[in-house]
Amino acid sequence: MAEVDPVTPDEKDWTWTLTRRCEECGLGAGEVDPLTVGRRAWVAAEEWVHILREHPAVEARPEPGVWSPLEYAAHVRDVYRIFDGRLHQMLTEDDPAFANWDQDQTAVLQRYAEADPEVVAAELEAAAATLLGRIQQLQAADFTRTGRRSDGATFTVATLLQYFLHDVVHHLWDVTGQQDGAASLEWA
Ligand SMILES: [Zn+2]
Secondary structure, three states, X not given: OOOOOXXXXXXXXXXXXXXXXXXXXXXXXXXXXXXXXXXXHHHHHXXXXXHHHHOOOOOOOOXXXXXXXHHHHHHHHHHHHHHHHHHHHHHHOOOOEOXXXXXXXXXXXXXXXXXXXXXXXXXXXXXXXXXXXXXXXXXXXXXXOEEEOOOOOEEXXXXXXXXXXXXXXXXXXXXXXXXXXXHOOOOO
16 A cells, blocks of 8 residues: 655644634634534535535645545544544533544544545544434533543533534635635524
8 A cells, every 4th residue: 555645734723713713714613503513514514425426636635735635524524523522521521631633643544545435425424413413412501511622722512512613614615715615504
């Protein structure tokens, strides 16, 4: 198997997206009603499935050091899985500390670049369905439960959901370059 070149690591702390609208993808995540995140994340997952099935160059990196649409989609599949796990932890433990997730190392170890787009599409949809189910069962008191990231950032269930939604929407922008991702989710 060919060596997979790593991409330029993303070292940015994205927690500012909870308080300011992101000018790149267009989403003001902090203003999103957490109750709507499940539906919006489901619509975003459907857009990812569409990209995996229809993108003319799904396996091509647009430039060296930048993930292909397939690699982004495999990452987004894992984002759905990781945040479902974190949500589960917050609901079953008191103020849990999340395990660190090295996204770039995972991309290399899991060989995102060699994944089958059709398999990733099915896995992404399944992961989104699992998370949607968990979100739909949340009770009002659950939204203030807390959890902590290994870098010290703290979240409530409400801000974790907002943060998560920005992640999947922002990566739609990464791949399409259009703010339609955020805009088309407004009505969802
Ligand atoms: Zn953004």
